[in-house]
Amino acid sequence: MQHTASKQIEMQQTWEELHAQNRFCPKYPNELVVRWALTQFPIKQNTKILDLGCGAGRHAIFMAQEGFDVYATDISREGINVTQNRAQELGLKIQTKTNPAHLMDYPEDFFDGIVCYAVLYYGSKQDMETAIKKSFQSLKPGGKMFLVTRGDQDWRCRYGQKISSFEYHLTDLGNGTPADSEKNMVQTFLTKNELIDLYKDFRKVTIETNHLSWSNGQFIDHDFLVFAEK
DSSP states (O other), rough: OHHHHHHHHHHHHHHHHHSSSSGGGGOOHHHHHHHHHHHHHHHOTTTTTEEEETTTHHHHHHHHHHHHHEEEEEEEEHHHHHHHHHHHTTTTTEEEEEGGGGOOOOOOOOOEEEEEHHHHHHHSSHHHHHHHHHHHHHEEEEEEEEEEBBBBTTGGGGGEEEEESSEOOOOOTTTTTTTTGGGEEEEBBBBBBHHHHTTSSSSOOOOOOEEEETTTTTTTEEEEEEEEEO
């Protein structure tokens, strides 16, 4: 338990430092999130959406601008501060909490939707499982979740030491790789079957694959897109 807590503190400190830099505070939402939000929730007013692991708030702010009732949580106080400052500048209301995803704390049957974009692989598989279970509990019946997480074919697996079945210590990043800021992080890369198992409580689950290449195909991001309905 103490080891887990120390890793959490270390990860929080890392993201406090990263979110203090403009480079890690993008303003524009990812098109996958835009498409999901606008196609899955045609009625936006009074529709409660959680941005789980909101970072600097680009998706939370987009959804608030579209008329959703937005909640957001992140491990980084700095990220939450950026989110709130941006929201205030735009006259938007976003209810925020500072928590890692697996310690989210919301009532049962509360949200119509949850988006978790590129967040959970920064924790352990156990933390991912806990976050998904809590997400399931906090969704209303029929509520929807959109998760983007890294898969086991991601290029980073070649640049790290495997420390468990799904965890890699990314010791060899830098030196021209496109994710030098993640050097020495521990990340979790799951298979599709593992994701299916984590989402077994959901009524309906669709998993797609997304690839993005860098440096003329030398580095290929491997992401799973999980669309789930309670």
